[in-house]
Amino acid sequence: MTESSVHPALWPAPHASGAVDATVTVPGSKSVTNRALVLASLAAEPGWLRRPLRSRDTLLMAQALRAMGVGIEEMVSSSSAVQGGPDATGEAWRIIPAGLHGPATIDVGNAGTVMRFLPPVATLADGPVHFDGDPRSYERPLNGVIDALRALGARIDDGGRGALPLTVHGGGALDGGPVAIDASSSSQFVSALLLSGPRFNQGVEVRHTGSALPSMPHIRMTVDMLRAVGAQVDEPETGGEPNVWRVSPSALLGRDLTIEPDLSNAQPFLAAALVTGGRVTVPDWPERTTQPGDALREIFTAMGGSCELTERGLTFTGSGRIHGIDVDLSEVGELTPGIAAVAALADSPSTLSGVAHLRLHETDRLAALTKEINELGGDVTETADGLRIRPRPLHGGVFHTYDDHRMATAGSVIGLAVPGVEIENVSTTAKTLPDFPDMWTGMLGA
Known part of the structure; x- marks a missing residue:
């Protein structure tokens, strides 16, 4: 039907x-599910997501990570559903990190989290990763992520549009380091760089240079979730420099996370x-x-x-x-x-x-x-x-x-x-x- x-x-x-x-x-929360999928895929060991949201945006994220080599196993636990355990909805996803690779083609749909969070991940893949999506996705701003990744050493072909479609030519690693961006059109520009930052050789220092940042709770969500998997993050709200976030290079832990x-x-x-x-x-x-x-x-x-x-x-x-x-x-x-x-x-x-x-x-x-x-x-x-x-x-x-x-x-x-x-x-x-x-x-x- x-x-x-x-x-x-x-x-x-x-x-x-x-x-x-x-x-x-x-x-479950889309914002938490998609951040958790990225962090678990970049971890040094397998992890679990319990009560993940199954929706178009989260399934696009999972499909994209699988295309780059990540193992994502969807499991149903009828016993825990009956008992009301931590995965009481009866569903959990097992995330098995692997060496990221291309060539891969990723459909972002019209999901801001997919189109913005995954190009930094793709720089860590060995090979080209092509991103495309719904017609509306071509109109949504992506220049903050593209320009930042180029400044950090990535090679990206976008036809000069600063938007989709584009190809990230992953080299298996990225130097990282300090970068300045204007994220006033989307806080996801900041979150995108922070989520992959621990895997960059020098980590990342993101400095916002534009007008007031929208949707600050989503950046706080990113920072909290990074810390929960072992990353070291300095941010303005814990005494750091205003409009500057620093993530140190480190391995990330696999966790057993129940999605709110x-x-x-x-x-x-x-x-x-x-x-x-x-x-x-x-x-x-x-x-x-x-x-x-x-x-x-x-x-x-x-x-x-x-x-x-x-x-x-x-x-x-x-x-x-x-x-x-x-x-x-x-x-x-x-x-x-x-x-x-x-x-x-x-x-x-x-x-x-x-x-x-x-x-x-x-x-x-x-x-x-x-x-x-x-x-x-x-x-x-x-x-x-x-x-x-x-x-x-x-x-x-x-x-x-x-x-x-x-x-x-x-x-x-x-x-x-x-x-x-x-x-x-x-x-x-x-x-x-x-x-x-x-x-x-x-x-x-x-």
């Missing part, structure tokens, strides 16, 4: 008939509690995390809900009212579509700022949100670095997604409160949240 036959081009977004009351188990739930993917379900005045519990919400999605606790509380974090997980409860918000989302930009959807249903205006970089994501998210919410009767205006949202009564219509998973989930949130909303290509949610349509209808008891 084809994907389109399972979820037709226009999916009628379910309309909530009352307050939601559900427990929703969210799959993806807190950003929990957003539409928490939003459902807020929009319907209901209650949603997300099990296994971590007490401490570097995931940007953890900011939802504070943001959605300010918009009219309340939350409680217990050993069971996070329970979020809506009050029956939604308030507008004035918020700087520069560190948590990926949450913008879901917040904009809720703000369009609020009782007062909202201003979302600090997210100009979203124009370079899977689609131009600021333009897309403005167009789609306004076509449902909304009043959204783009600003230099965000959105201004004045709530108005909305009506049904087609909500286009532009092959962007977070647009699809944002439209679904609006559909809870607005009858007749149809989501174009809801299956694009498979990028990071497989089975979203079934999870969404299941939450509503359908």
Whole structure:
């Protein structure tokens, strides 16, 4: 059965008939899974990933690493699933590092982590590694990684585009050392160099020279995960030089890592509690995390809900009212579509700022949100670095997604409160949240 036959081009977004009351188990974090795959592949010994996310982005990462020689074995453990052990979802991946090699061809899809994290890895391969992807991937910035790798001694053919498609001519090693980059368009430029840095002969020193860095929690995630596998990292937040990260050359340890739930993917379900005045519990919400999605606790509380974090997980409860918000989302930009959807249903205006970089994501998210919410009767205006949202009564219509998973989930949130909303290509949610349509209808008891 084809994907389109399972979820037709226009999916009628379910309309909530009352307050939601559900427990929703969210799959593992894409950001953690893909970083863990890279680090485990560069380790000096085998490792395990438990509860990994299986989605388009993570499967593309695994496929790419396999193409360069890494062994990745997918295993199902029915006994641990019954017992509720560390891989209670019944799935674990065994990562077996090997000598990286080419020739290899890698499909990045439209995954920022794959297109940016793997060219540094490819410099360590013995032979050429060619990168290609979806048409939109050609438009996404990659120059920060390309220019940095060239400065560190890599040979890369990109036709002068500073973007995909490109070929990295791996020499089996890279000198590394100090490099300056402008990562203001994507924090992934920094993370990409840091993740492979321990395997460079001189390590790496990354100096950001541009304007404010977006999505700093993702860099903190990279640093924490590097330290967890034995790397030595000096960073600004632990007394280092501002905007400079240093990773020393070292062997990396193989670890047994359980992947946290993806807190950003929990957003539409928490939003459902807020929009319907209901209650949603997300099990296994971590007490401490570097995931940007953890900011939802504070943001959605300010918009009219309340939350409680217990050993069971996070329970979020809506009050029956939604308030507008004035918020700087520069560190948590990926949450913008879901917040904009809720703000369009609020009782007062909202201003979302600090997210100009979203124009370079899977689609131009600021333009897309403005167009789609306004076509449902909304009043959204783009600003230099965000959105201004004045709530108005909305009506049904087609909500286009532009092959962007977070647009699809944002439209679904609006559909809870607005009858007749149809989501174009809801299956694009498979990028990071497989089975979203079934999870969404299941939450509503359908």
